[in-house]
Amino acid sequence: MIGIVVSRADRASSHIGEHLRDLTDWTTEEDETRAESDGGGTVFRTTGFELREFDALHLEIDGIAEAFDDPDLVVFASKHAGDTGRFLTAHHTGNFGPAEFGGGANAFAEAAPNVHTRVVRVLTEHAPANYDVGMECTHHGPTDVGRPSLFVELGSSEEEWNDPAGARAVAKAILDLDGTDPHRERQVVGFGGGHYVPRFERVVRETDWAVGHVGADWALDAMGAAENHEKVIERAFERSGATRAVVEGTKPELRSVVEDLGYRVVSETWLRETTGVPLAFVAHAEDELGTVDDGLRFGEPARTDGDGVGGAVLERLPSELVAEAEGIDREGAHAVVERHALGFDTHESGTRLADRVLLARADDRDSIVEGFADLLEGKYASVERHDGELVARETAFDPAAAREAGVPEGPEFGALADGEAVTVDGRTIPPEAVHAEHVRRFARRE
Known part of the structure; x- marks a missing residue:
């Protein structure tokens, strides 16, 4: 069940709440165990959701999950304020440094990365034509929620907070979260960049990785030197349910702390390349061929065969034939290897094929050679296929x-x-x- 928090002190929140109640059938009951100002009074329930209203602003309320009937997730319907025009957004809450706007210092609410990914997509689906959709870094309270949570927001000024189309879009997006698990297997922490996080938005839109807490540059500056705040960094991983991080910019000290804590820094390229590939096979391929940043790439069989890639065979392709096929048709040569190899080595930032490949079966090597032979026919008058040579x-x-x-x-x-x-x-x-x-x-x- 998802608990929805509506704040009477927030015009956008109240407006979203009105549209939530209008979009589906709710039952009501009176909760006399809590003050009306603190989520008591009239409670709204429908399949998968419970909606309660509070007098205080969201970021000032601690332990809010206790007001609901054992929720799996808490969603704060909220306003967004900023110089961003018509804007729908979502983010997790917490403070990498001092708590200037609610919550505890150096503390984080439990993130819901899988829900965050889902809400960005459904906000995009429901957004009116004149609204943008984006993501923000982790900022402000509350940090003591009691369940995985996130803010879903309507922005960015009073005009939008009173806009029925914008409020209805946010309400529809929240209702579309029904049945979404807070977490998934593939989750990362983000470090660096500005308050709005286009790199991490690309990750959730274009890969199968979700993003938990994001420490923007300004938040990291507020935290102070990474080597003096290992516990804060570790807490960001724990509250995100992640073991990997993407770091925007160099930040050698931060990277060192992350690695020393036993977590791994990966690139956006790594997330893209491993999308759809079983992580057990990713680890095996990296042991055999090196990391993605070193040139490892994955072929279609790694994404379509699921977990049935355990018996991968390491083979070498004839380097002269590889070079000739690439010289005739680089894209075609890569397509041949991608079609038949589980994983393969490259150089020059992934633009040129190397000769090592991981195959599901040794026979797949012959399929690659035959594919290269077909490419040779685009240059040569004839290509004779013999057992030992072309x-x-x-x-x-x-x-x-x-x-x-x-x-x-x-x-x-x-x-x-x-x-x-x-x-x-x-x-x-x-x-x-x-x-x-x-x-x-x-x-x-x-």
């Missing part, structure tokens, strides 16, 4: 033969190279007279 033949213009035939260098060379006959001193030189067959042999194995 024999590629092409007929090309031979400058030496042209000179021997008395053809001067210049336009005549170009014409002959293009397959056109030329006339020299009254003699016709056909192109086939100055073309020669070239044969290249590519081993199937090194």
Whole structure:
């Protein structure tokens, strides 16, 4: 069940609450065990939700989960204030440093990263055409909620707080959270960047990783030197349910503290590349081929075969054949490897293929070689497939033969190279007279 917090002191919150009650059928009952100002009085219930109203601003209320009937998640329907125009947003709560706006210093509410990802997507679905949708860093209280929680907000000024279309969009998004687990297997903590977090928004929109607490640069500055605040950093991981972090910017001291605490700093590229790949296989592939940042990439079988990738076979591709196939069609060569390999090594920031691959079966190596042979046919006149090698033949213009035939260098060379006959001193030189067959042999194995 999701507990929805509406604050009477917050016009946007009250407005969202009005639309929540209008969008679905609620039952009501009177709770006389709590003051009306503290979530008592009229309580609204519908399948999957319980809505209570409070007099205080959200960030001033501690232990709010106790007001509800054993919620799995607490959602604060709230206003967003800032110079951001028509804006729908969501964020977790906590303080990396002093508690200037509610909650405890160096403390965090339990994040709900999976819900956060879901709410960004449904806010985008329901947002009126003139509204933007985004994410914010972790900021302000409360930090003592009692359950996983997040703020879902309507912004950014009084005009929007009173806008029925904006309020209704937020209300619809909250109702769309029914049945969403607070956590998922893949969650990271974010460090760095500004108050609004486009990098981490890309992560939740474009990968299967969710983001818990985010310490913006200003929050980290308020916290102080990372090496003096290990407990705060560790708490951000614990309250996010994460073991990995993405750090925007260099921040060597912070990175060192994260690693010393037993967590891992990964890149946005790492999150993108591991999307859909079982994490057990990611670890195995990194042991065999190096990290994603070193050039490891994953193929389609790693994403489609699920957990059935445990028996991966490490193989080497013939390097000369790899280079030739890439030279003819780089995208095509990568597509061949991605189609058949569980994982593969690259260099030059993932733009060039290396020769090591992880395969589900050794036979898949032959499929890659055959795919490369198909690419060779785009350059060579013929490609003969033999057990031990590929024999590629092409007929090309031979400058030496042209000179021997008395053809001067210049336009005549170009014409002959293009397959056109030329006339020299009254003699016709056909192109086939100055073309020669070239044969290249590519081993199937090194």
